[in-house]
Amino acid sequence: MPEGVATFLQTMINGVSIGAVYAVIAMGLALTFGVLKVINFAHGEFVMIGMYSAFGIVIAFGADPYVGFIPAMLICLALGAASYWVLFRRIEKKPQEDGLLLSLGLALVLSNFALVLFSPDYRTVNSRYASLGWQLCDLSLPVGRMITLITIILVTILLFLFLQHTHIGRSVRAASQDRDGAALAGVNVQWMSCLALSIGSALCGIAGALLLPSLHVYPSIGSTFTIKAFVVVVLGGLGNIPGALVAGLFLGMGESLAAVYVSPDFKDALGLILFLFVLLVRPQGLMVRKRIA
Amino acid sequence: MQRKAILAIVVLVIIALVITVVVRRQPAVQPDEIRIGIVLPATGKFAKSGALQRRGYEMALLKINASGGLNGHKLELVYKDDEGKPESATSAGEALAADTQVLAIVGSYSSGCTIPLASIAAKHRIPLLVCNASEEVITKQNNQWVFRSNATSATYASTILDMARTVGNISMVSILYVKSSWGAGIFKRAMAYCEGHGIKVVYSAGYESKELDFSSFLTKAKAASPDALLMFSYEVDAVALMRTARQLRFKPKMFLGGGAGFAVPSFITDIGDTAEYVFSVAQWSPDVNWPGARKFNEEYRHKYGVDAEYHPAAAYAALTVIADALRRAPSVDRDGLQAALKQTDLMTLYGPIKFVDYKGFTNQNRHPMLVIQVQKQKFVTVYPQKWATAEAVYPMPVWSEQNN
Numbered sequence: 001m002p003e004g005v006a007t008f009l010q011t012m013i014n015g016v017s018i019g020a021v022y023a024v025i026a027m028g029l030a031l032t033f034g035v036l037k038v039i040n041f042a043h044g045e046f047v048m049i050g051m052y053s054a055f056g057i058v059i060a061f062g063a064d065p066y067v068g069f070i071p072a073m074l075i076c077l078a079l080g081a082a083s084y085w086v087l088f089r090r091i092e093k094k095p096q097e098d099g100l101l102l103s104l105g106l107a108l109v110l111s112n113f114a115l116v117l118f119s120p121d122y123r124t125v126n127s128r129y130a131s132l133g134w135q136l137c138d139l140s141l142p143v144g145r146m147i148t149l150i151t152i153i154l155v156t157i158l159l160f161l162f163l164q165h166t167h168i169g170r171s172v173r174a175a176s177q178d179r180d181g182a183a184l185a186g187v188n189v190q191w192m193s194c195l196a197l198s199i200g201s202a203l204c205g206i207a208g209a210l211l212l213p214s215l216h217v218y219p220s221i222g223s224t225f226t227i228k229a230f231v232v233v234v235l236g237g238l239g240n241i242p243g244a245l246v247a248g249l250f251l252g253m254g255e256s257l258a259a260v261y262v263s264p265d266f267k268d269a270l271g272l273i274l275f276l277f278v279l280l281v282r283p284q285g286l287m288v289r290k291r292i293a
Numbered sequence: 294m295q296r297k298a299i300l301a302i303v304v305l306v307i308i309a310l311v312i313t314v315v316v317r318r319q320p321a322v323q324p325d326e327i328r329i330g331i332v333l334p335a336t337g338k339f340a341k342s343g344a345l346q347r348r349g350y351e352m353a354l355l356k357i358n359a360s361g362g363l364n365g366h367k368l369e370l371v372y373k374d375d376e377g378k379p380e381s382a383t384s385a386g387e388a389l390a391a392d393t394q395v396l397a398i399v400g401s402y403s404s405g406c407t408i409p410l411a412s413i414a415a416k417h418r419i420p421l422l423v424c425n426a427s428e429e430v431i432t433k434q435n436n437q438w439v440f441r442s443n444a445t446s447a448t449y450a451s452t453i454l455d456m457a458r459t460v461g462n463i464s465m466v467s468i469l470y471v472k473s474s475w476g477a478g479i480f481k482r483a484m485a486y487c488e489g490h491g492i493k494v495v496y497s498a499g500y501e502s503k504e505l506d507f508s509s510f511l512t513k514a515k516a517a518s519p520d521a522l523l524m525f526s527y528e529v530d531a532v533a534l535m536r537t538a539r540q541l542r543f544k545p546k547m548f549l550g551g552g553a554g555f556a557v558p559s560f561i562t563d564i565g566d567t568a569e570y571v572f573s574v575a576q577w578s579p580d581v582n583w584p585g586a587r588k589f590n591e592e593y594r595h596k597y598g599v600d601a602e603y604h605p606a607a608a609y610a611a612l613t614v615i616a617d618a619l620r621r622a623p624s625v626d627r628d629g630l631q632a633a634l635k636q637t638d639l640m641t642l643y644g645p646i647k648f649v650d651y652k653g654f655t656n657q658n659r660h661p662m663l664v665i666q667v668q669k670q671k672f673v674t675v676y677p678q679k680w681a682t683a684e685a686v687y688p689m690p691v692w693s694e695q696n697n
Binding site: 003006007010011014017018119120121122124126128130131132133135140142143144145214215216218224255256259260264265267268 | 336337338340341376498499500501503505506508509510512513516528529532533535536537539540541542562563564565566567
């Protein structure tokens with residue numbers, strides 16, 4: 001394979017694997033925003049919680065870090081539900097700013113709680129096969145990233161099946177589209193909000209656990225993910241879950257291409273430039289058809 | 294509403310009172326104790342390296358006090374955490390300088406945190422002994438209050454590249470460096486060396502220290518087909534870079550680490566056999582023949598269960614230098630200590646230490662460096678010949694031979 005082509009394809013593979021992670025975190029945020037109508041600044045903190053949960057499972061039980069995503073998912077599901085019942089439920093009827101401030105407060109509490117529990121040290125786990133790469137012609141498919149990608153694809157398929165084909169899933173979408181209308185149609189919007197926040201947090205937990213073998217976890221890592229999730233959700237359209245999926249992949253590939261073909265400095269800048277561009281020119285998001293007001 | 298406000302104020306006042314009572318006060322200084330301040334990263338992204346330094350300081354403290362202290366006075370260390378952040382280093386330095394009982398400051402780990410300490414040293418006229426930070430500028434400001442025992446970035450760059458060139462015949466290199474004071478400075482030194490010695494830099498890039506994903510950097514570095522990959526990274530990024538390099542099956546003839554994250558024990562324990570055969574430049578290693586080096590390593594291994602490396606050795610040597618200076622000082626105060634430090638001419642386990650002015654440097658010790666390599670999950674010295682205890686292994690065994 002000619003070298004230029006190999007580099008390009010490798011860049012695309014790298015981009016898709018990181019894009020899938022952005023996508024799954026962003027889909028969680030889109031789901032949360034769609035139903036609760038709250039800009040959740042604590043979203044990235046659940047990724048951090050997922051990472052620490054997986055870390056804890058590996059250290060305590062010697063488990064494989066990639067299996068750790070199941071307990072991480074469950075822990076985040078529970079914490080998401082708890083944050084709804086204790087906190088977000090109380091600001092449902094209040095103006096949007098209250099939810100925003102509440103989520104900011106939650107983010108601070110979660111990261112500082114992690115700081116106290118785990119110390120500011122950077123932790124990681126060593127997974128032998130996570131560093132391996134399968135060889136395909138001249139390309140490398142890193143094992144860890146492929147496992148991550150496949151898991152995320154399965155989770156996404158399950159999520160879409162849930163939302164499209166189950167009664168509860170349709171109720172969640174109804175609550176997202178028109179809260180009062182859904183309530184009138186007999187949907188228990190409080191339960192739907194709780195479910196949305198729980199699933200959104202669980203998705204973060206999965207992402208965090210899958211990322212742990214390639215990254216170091218530390219208490220303030222959450223904010224990095226919150227920002228990425230926001231960029232993706234704005235690109236895809238607030239509350240639009242398929243939009244978040246496409247935009248996440250798009251951002252991941254875009255960053256990868258920019259880093260290799262323009263300049264590595266441009267990597268993070270690209271996302272933010274797109275973010276500003278979309279907000280100015282097409283605020284409803286790239287994936288959403290213009291609604292007639 | 295007013296009642297709630299009053300209640301809130303009362304609660305805050307109670308909390309403030311509780312805090313002032315509960316917070317432990319510094320024990321009153323015994324009049325015959327000598328205090329030395331130590332700034333290191335106890336928490337944050339350099340915590341592992343800070344912990345290693347602390348071991349060296351503690352071992353030196355025990356040794357000094359066990360052999361009668363300093364002219365009959367006990368030595369006491371005052372530790373301050375700089376969290377790996379320059380702002381925290383500044384407040385740590387200011388706090389130590391303000392404590393009139395503290396005669397000198399030793400530290401810190403990173404150049405970013407040591408640069409503000411140097412200004413504080415000059416401002417408050419308190420001696421600063423740098424034993425790890427390597428950025429040139431720290432001793433290039435004609436600052437009479439800053440002394441440095443370790444080698445500078447230029448030596449880091451030239452030592453590792455000398456080894457690569459003479460031992461491995463490397464002529465093309467890709468360079469990746471962390472964008473910190475240290476990383477940016479040492480990168481410039483490396484570029485200057487390459488230019489002066491005919492090594493072609495086929496790709497170079499700096500990355501933010503918060504970088505999560507190195508695949509694009511390494512894809513590009515690999516595409517440039519270098520003989521060697523040279524990396525200037527701290528503990529977290531060094532691990533991430535090697536993991537990603539392996540995932541991408543990027544295996545140049547040599548992986549060259551510029552010290553820091555590549556020379557700490559966690560580099561090996563975090564990634565296991567992915568660390569094998571990675572070279573790094575180092576300030577010291579357990580098998581050099583400076584007097585006391587092997588004995589220090591034995592004591593360290595007895596106490597901590599692992600071999601020592603340059604961070605604790607440099608810390609230990611730094612306190613040895615301070616102790617020596619205090620014994621010679623005309624007066625036991627900051628000025629006296631500064632004068633005595635200037636006259637230092639001491640052979641330690643870290644080699645000869647003498648603070649000289651040369652080529653724009655002030656109070657810089659001309660410390661030679663070594664190159665170590667990870668072989669069978671241990672660091673061994675491979676260069677220069679006079680201190681080498683093992684042969685360098687190169688080129689890197691092909692991935693499939695190593696079972697990827």
